[in-house]
Amino acid sequence: MRTTLLGPFELAYDDIERELPPxxxxxxxxxxxxxxxxxxxxxxxxxxxxxQRLRELIGSSTRFKFAIATSRQSAFERECVLFHRFQPPGNITHPDRPKRTDWLCPVCARFHP
Ligand SMILES: [Zn+2]
Known part of the structure; x- marks a missing residue:
């Protein structure tokens, strides 16, 4: 799965506004x-x-990268791949899927019954 991210950009209002559509x-x-x-x-x-989310996170880091997803499920799957690849210190727990979905992590299939 492709996980190419654009950036890094400054985690600041001007860069967020310039790089991201609403x-x-x-x-x-x-x-x-x-x-x-x-x-x-x-x-x-x-x-x-x-x-909007990145605006709220201004001040928590100095830079950001991002990728636009084609669907909410695609965003979830890409988040999972990033989580497993980088094992970020700021992510203690595995990404959660949205309520009322049966999506599976493409890496660990954590949500298999
Ligand atoms: Zn997983």
Whole structure:
């Protein structure tokens, strides 16, 4: 599954407004750029309104990356892949699927009965 993220951008109002259209769902990674110029992921997530969510997270990290998802399920699956790949220190628990869905994590199939 493709997990390419755009960025990093400054986790600040101007960059968020410039990069993200309103009311789109997607995934994001928050983090910082280290001395070797490598983006270090601290936390990942998803939201049905990515721009609004990132606005709320201003101040929690210095940079963000993101990807627009084609559906809410796609956003969930991509969040799962990011979670398993980066094991971010800011994500203690596995991403939750929305209520009233039977979606499965594409990596660990955690929600198999
Ligand atoms: Zn999983």
């Amino acid at each position: 009311s789109i769902c997607g995934v994001f990674a928050l983090g910082y750029v280290d001395a070797a110029d490598i983006f270090r992921v601290q936390r990942i997530g998803r939201d049905d309104d990515l721009r």
